[in-house]
Amino acid sequence: MALHTIENTTGAPTIVRSPAGPPKKSARTHAAQRWRRKAGRVILYVALIAGAVVMLFPFFWMISSSLKTFQEVNLSPPTMLPSDPQWSNYAEAWEGPPSGFGRYFLNSLIVAVLGTALQLVTGITAAYAFARMKFRFNNLLFMVVLATMMIPFEARIVPNYVLIRQIPLAGGNDLFGDGGSGLYDTYAGMILPGVAGAFAIFLLRQAFMAVPRDYWDAIRMDGASHWTFLWRVLVPMTMPAVLTVVLFGFIGRWNELLWPLIATQSEAIRPVQLGLMAFSGDEGSLYHLLMAATTLVAIPGIIFFLFVQRRFVEGLTAFGVKG
Amino acid sequence: MASEITVRRRKRRRMERLWLPALYLAPTLVLLWAFDIYPIFLSAWMSLWRWGIQPEEFIGLDNYIRIFEQIGSRPGGAPGEVGQSLMVTGFYVLGTVPATIVIAFVIANLLNSKVRFLGALRTAYFVPYITSTVAAGLAFVWLLNPQVGVLNSLMEWFGLPAQQWLLDPEPIVPKLMGAVGIGWPDGAPGFLAGPSVALVCVMAFSVWNTLGFAVVIILAGLITIDPQVKEAARMDGVNSWQMATRITMPLVSPTLFLLLVVSTIRSFQSFNEVYVLTSGGGYGAGAGSPLDSTLTLPVLIFRHLYERPSSVGFAAALSMLLFLLLLIVTLVQFRFAERRVHYD
Structure with missing residues (x-):
């Protein structure tokens, strides 16, 4: 029955190929159908918004708690919003760890910026070779690179720990990597193992291959080298892919936890996630301060994401469709 | 010239x-x-050694024999440390991966039905994913605080008993059965009792944390479906359940399969969430607590690497075990996918 009514421009129901039933009955069915559709819409929105509230509530609660006094944060039942916002909690939390959060933030910035930059440069040149150069074993090597995505992080962490301790001629080591501590407890040790990224190479290669060959032929006539072509033409043309790699790299580095924990021991070079863990160990029962510190660590990433989210989601989407 | x-x-x-x-x-x-x-x-080489900071003694397959010994039961009838960690990892993977994909599939379908504020809603689901596990995890630790956490206030408001959440090592199945008045049979095998309450909390966190990633990936797959296919199906009188299971699911099956493989690998490697939720926030008793009931295989590797002397070789043997498990599970998934996934 429902399939036989369609809406015309005036909004009144028109009967098409309806073998049974007078127009009146159809009008009633039509109204019921419209009501049902409307109800369906309402349920849809209620479900989606309820879901979004569940997803965001922990953040709301984190920020709300961060502005309460010690007494108020330990109240049961709790208050939804702080009765008198304590902005000074943030200053106190910032000074919380022995050397303050400033040092941790600086360390995270160093590791994230250097790590991302190195990954980008090595990823771009490798992706260029895979996408644009003819050489033996091109495909085979690319397969090997992709296969490294399958190696679990935990299977690499033990040997990586041993490896960075035995880098020759670093940290008091001799030529054979013995005697000292190598790159253990250094920025370089924290950064190096994560630089080569199969996912970044994969994304960039796809983007480079999509650029028509004519550009290369044209610039080749002028006698330009691969190097010029890559950095002057190809990279600017594939900016969305390049930015996606930067975003993923940066957020991944910023949020790293296990590797810095294993690869370092001095608080002076540890990144901000470890600083937050240390703070939670020392002052974990002072939840108003802990939540202030947590907000300080979480908010920059969220704001950064809000600014670039379209690019970020596009990057993920490309991954999802092509994989 | x-x-x-x-x-x-x-x-x-x-x-x-x-x-x-x-x-x-x-x-x-x-x-x-x-x-x-x-x-x-x-790693394979190291697993044949007793290894501290330096190699100490070549011991052949001793580390692997120790792994086998620690799978079997301890005197009290409980599984050994390795056995316990395998069971916990199993609960964790089986509990989080299907739940994440099913919930994400539902949400992605809802978001795909021409909703307003799509961008804002998608962002809401995605924010937990980009937040660091440490920050998001500590926010959860606070929500789940047994004394003054907001979740217990909510339980009281609904007239339910307050819980210990992350501090509760009791298995969930006997507990739920007890709540409705059914006793737990004495001789039943331990794994039937299910994960501990603490592990269920960590699993819930993990689903919450990775849901946005799955939603975005599935949404990307849904957008590529030709709307005419759905329209034709609707014309033929297909209802929405059939639409989801017979039309949409097969069409996005390559995307769902990719997601399944990626999430399973990630789930087997779960360290951060367990570490933060069970040792952060001032009252935790260390990663894997309480009573090893959240001890995933990666956390056990960490324990040997970080807390025990001369255990680096054993940690390497454990990571070979993890690698092997992942390889087998991924191969099985691909074998299964050959029959079920529809590529054009």
Whole structure:
């Protein structure tokens, strides 16, 4: 029955190929159908918004708690919003760890910026070779690179720990990597193992291959080298892919936890996630301060994401469709 | 003169064929070899040693024999440390991966039905994913605080008993059965009792944390479906359940399969969430607590690597076990997918 009514421009129901039933009955069915559709819409929105509230509530609660006094944060039942916002909690939390959060933030910035930059440069040149150069074993090597995505992080962490301790001629080591501590407890040790990224190479290669060959032929006539072509033409043309790699790299580095924990021991070079863990160990029962510190660590990433989210989601989407 | 130029040019071109790709690839290949590929071999080698900071003694397969010994039961009837960690990892993977994909599939379908504020809603689901596990995890630790956490206030408001959440090592199945008045049979095997309350909390966190990633990936797959296919199906009187299971699901099956593989690998490697939720926030008793009921295999590896002397070789043997498990599970998934996933 429902399939036989369609809406015309005036909004009144028109009967098409309806073998049974007078127009009146159809009008009633039509109204019921419209009501049902409307109800369906309402349920849809209620479900989606309820879901979004569940997803965001922990953040709301984190920020709300961060502005309460010690007494108020330990109240049961709790208050939804702080009765008198304590902005000074943030200053106190910032000074919380022995050397303050400033040092941790600086360390995270160093590791994230250097790590991302190195990954980008090595990823771009490798992706260029895979996408644009003819050489033996091109495909085979690319397969090997992709296969490294399958190696679990935990299977690499033990040997990586041993490896960075035995880098020759670093940290008091001799030529054979013995005697000292190598790159253990250094920025370089924290950064190096994560630089080569199969996912970044994969994304960039796809983007480079999509650029028509004519550009290369044209610039080749002028006698330009691969190097010029890559950095002057190809990279600017594939900016969305390049930015996606930067975003993923940066957020991944910023949020790293296990590797810095294993690869370092001095608080002076540890990144901000470890600083937050240390703070939670020392002052974990002072939840108003802990939540202030947590907000300080979480908010920059969220704001950064809000600014670039379209690019970020596009990057993920490309991954999802092509994989 | 002319031929000399040709020869030189040919020489140059041959050099380009050989040396340029090598130059462009060198940094990546060296790093990948050193930190991703070689470690698998090194790990296999190390697993044959008693190894502290330096290799101490070659012991052959002793580490693997110890793994087997620690799978079997301890005197009290409880599984050994390795057995416990395998069981916990199993609960964790089976509990989080299907739940994440099913919930994400529902949400992605809802979001795909021409909703307003799509961008804002998608962002709401995605924010937990980009937040660091430490920050998001500590926010959860606070929500789940047994004394003054907001979740217990909510339980009281609904007239339910307050819970210990992350501090509760009791298995969930007997607990739920007890709540409705059914006793737990004495001789029943331990794994039937299910994960501990604490592990269920960690699993809930993990689903919350990774849901946005799955939603975005599935949404990307849904958008590529030709709307005419759905329209035709609707014309034929297909209801929404059939639409989801018979039309949409097969069409996005390649995306769902990719998601299944990626999430399973990630789930087997779960360390951060367990570490933060069970040792953060001032009252935790260390990663894997309470009573080893959240001890995933990666956390056990960490324990041997970080807390126990001369255990690096044993940690390497455990990571080989993890690698092997992942390899088997992924192969089984691909075998299964051959029959079920529809590519165009």
